Amino acid sequence: MEPDGKTCIELYTTMLEIRRFEEHVAKEVFDGNIPGFAHSYIGQEAIAAGVCRHLTKKDRIVSNHRGHGHCIAKGADMNRMMAEIYGKKTGCCKGKGGSMHIADFSIGMLGADGIVGAGLPISTGAACAAKLEGKGNVAVVFFGDGACNEGEFHECLNLAGIWKLPLLFVCENNGYGVNTPAEYAMAAGDITRIPEAYHIANKVVDGNDVEAVHAAAGEAIARLRKGDGPYFLECKTYRWYKHFLSKELEDLRPADEIQAWKERCPIKAYEALLAERGVLTQARLKSIHRKTLQKVEGAYAFALASPYPAPEDALQDVYSI
Ligand SMILES: Cc1ncc(C[n+]2csc(CCOP(=O)(O)OP(=O)(O)O)c2C)c(N)n1
Ligand SMILES: [Mg+2]
Numbered sequence: 367m368e369p370d371g372k373t374c375i376e377l378y379t380t381m382l383e384i385r386r387f388e389e390h391v392a393k394e395v396f397d398g399n400i401p402g403f404a405h406s407y408i409g410q411e412a413i414a415a416g417v418c419r420h421l422t423k424k425d426r427i428v429s430n431h432r433g434h435g436h437c438i439a440k441g442a443d444m445n446r447m448m449a450e451i452y453g454k455k456t457g458c459c460k461g462k463g464g465s466m467h468i469a470d471f472s473i474g475m476l477g478a479d480g481i482v483g484a485g486l487p488i489s490t491g492a493a494c495a496a497k498l499e500g501k502g503n504v505a506v507v508f509f510g511d512g513a514c515n516e517g518e519f520h521e522c523l524n525l526a527g528i529w530k531l532p533l534l535f536v537c538e539n540n541g542y543g544v545n546t547p548a549e550y551a552m553a554a555g556d557i558t559r560i561p562e563a564y565h566i567a568n569k570v571v572d573g574n575d576v577e578a579v580h581a582a583a584g585e586a587i588a589r590l591r592k593g594d595g596p597y598f599l600e601c602k603t604y605r606w607y608k609h610f611l612s613k614e615l616e617d618l619r620p621a622d623e624i625q626a627w628k629e630r631c632p633i634k635a636y637e638a639l640l641a642e643r644g645v646l647t648q649a650r651l652k653s654i655h656r657k658t659l660q661k662v663e664g665a666y667a668f669a670l671a672s673p674y675p676a677p678e679d680a681l682q683d684v685y686s687i
Contacts, residue, residue, distance in 0.1 A: 369580060373419065374645050377576045379654055380415040381633045384435040386662045387444065391434065391451060391465075395611040401453055403480075404465040407435035409574075409606040412632035413538050414439035416579030417506060417599075420587045426474040426492040427506045428485035431466050432538075432605070433478030436508050442470045448665035454672035460683065461675045482543075483516030485509060486535075490522045493533035493596070504532040504590040512543025514560060515551055523564045523598075530595035534586050535561070537600045538573060544609045545618040561598035573601030574632040577639075604630075 369377070388408045394400045407414070410432070418439035421427065429436040437447055442458065450457030451465050458470045469477035476492060479485050489507030496503040513519055514537060526533045537557055541548050554560050561568040567589065571582045579601055586597035604627035608617035617624075640646035 367581075368643070369577060371645050373580075374640055374643075375650075375654070377415050377419060377580060378633070378636055378640060378646065379658065380419070380439050381411040381576060381636065382654060382658045383444070383661065384411045384414065384438050385633055386658050387434060387438060387448075387665075390662050390666060392607065392611055396613065400451055400465075402464045402466075403431075403610050403612075404451065405432040405610045406605065406607040407432050409627065409632070410538055410540065410603045411435055412576035412579050412636075413536065413573045413601045413603060414508070416576045417508075417534070417536055417583040419580055420584050421474070421504070421506065423473050424501070424503045425506065426476050426489070426496070426503070427508070428476045428489040428492065429468075429478040429508050430485050430510065430513065431478065431480050431482070432510070433466065433468060433508075437468050437470070437475055437478070440470075440475045441473045442468065442475055444661060444665040445668040446470070448662075448669040449672050452669045452672075453674060454669055455675045455679070456668070456672040460679065462680075462683070483509065483513040483518050486513065486516075486518050486522040489533060490525055490531065493526060493531035494529065496532050497529070502591045504534060504587055506534040506536060506587075508536045508538060510543065511537065511539040511541065511548040511557065512546070512551065513537075514554075514557055515543075520560075523561060523566060523596075526596040527564045527566050530593065532590040532593070533596045534583070534590060535566075535596065535598040536583075537598065538603055539600055540603050540605045542605075542609075542619060545616070557600050558598065566596050566598050567594075568598035568600070570600045570602065573603030574627075574630050574635070576632055576636050 388406050395404050414435035427440050446458040453461045455461050466478050466480040485507050489505045493505035558568045569582050571578045608615050
């Protein structure tokens with residue numbers, strides 16, 4: 367079933383906000399204006415947008431190293447996100463986390479993470495908390511195909527399975543971990559054979575089709591809220607940029623493969639579909655594009671105008687055990 371017009375526009379707008387944000391970040395990283403590593407989510411926007419549209423602030427998500435899209439789709443403040451990426455004091459982690467550690471507990475974004483697979487146990491804990499709270503809230507974890515080859519992935523599937531946790535596993539299968547093809551790295555072959563072995567309901571969707579993701583995530587999250595146990599959604603997709611944004615890193619993926627996926631742009635495809643359905647007029651499209659650009663430029667201006675943390679702040683909010 368087609369989503370209503372309001373939902374369609376929101377799905378489109380969220381994808382566009384992610385794209386514009388990521389275009390800005392990519393340019394700034396390549397120009398040397400952003401410190402540290404940044405991983406681009408361009409190409410995968412339909413997944414964050416389609417899944418997070420079903421979530422409230424009380425639902426918790428956990429992201430990974432490629433996390434900007436998840437933060438935006440969950441409703442994180444773009445100004446504070448941008449400031450964080452530039453290492454500014456007004457950033458959502460006071461400028462100490464950077465691109466790979468954006469978190470905002472106030473909207474249920476428990477954090478991005480530079481350690482592949484590390485979000486899985488955190489989300490399993492969040493799902494356990496949601497179950498104990500008993501209010502029908504859920505947890506969602508976004509991870510890549512590469513993370514499926516980590517030991518903790520299996521531990522979390524098992525625990526979520528035996529405890530029937532309200533946890534949605536969203537595997538963003540972009541076919542590669544850095545430059546290693548998934549078909550080389552994964553003995554199981556099809557990823558969903560793994561949740562299948564743990565008796566976890568699962569589905570494969572086209573991760574570049576925002577309505578397919580939205581529909582599948584909607585069914586999955588409704589099951590979680592009813593207490594039917596975890597769900598595993600594999601979204602097949604592709605990242606447009608090399609693994610992380612850097613002039614030095616080589617991209618060993620075939621050029622024709624990259625080009626073929628660019629032609630399957632999730633945003634362009636949805637724009638065409640909504641125009642054909644009459645949901646998106648040219649005037650509305652222009653206005654969405656203008657406002658989205660203003661939002662990203664506003665976030666950049668906010669980040670530029672913000673101070674860096676003072677040296678004496680370095681040891682504040684830092685914990686060790
Ligand atoms: C435990 C661990 N091993 C290796 C790395 C280096 N590393 C960072 S991202 C990455 C690939 C992850 O691939 P995938 O999970 O498919 O996510 P994608 O980058 O494709 O979105 C690797 C190997 C790391 N950060 N943490
Ligand atoms: Mg991958």
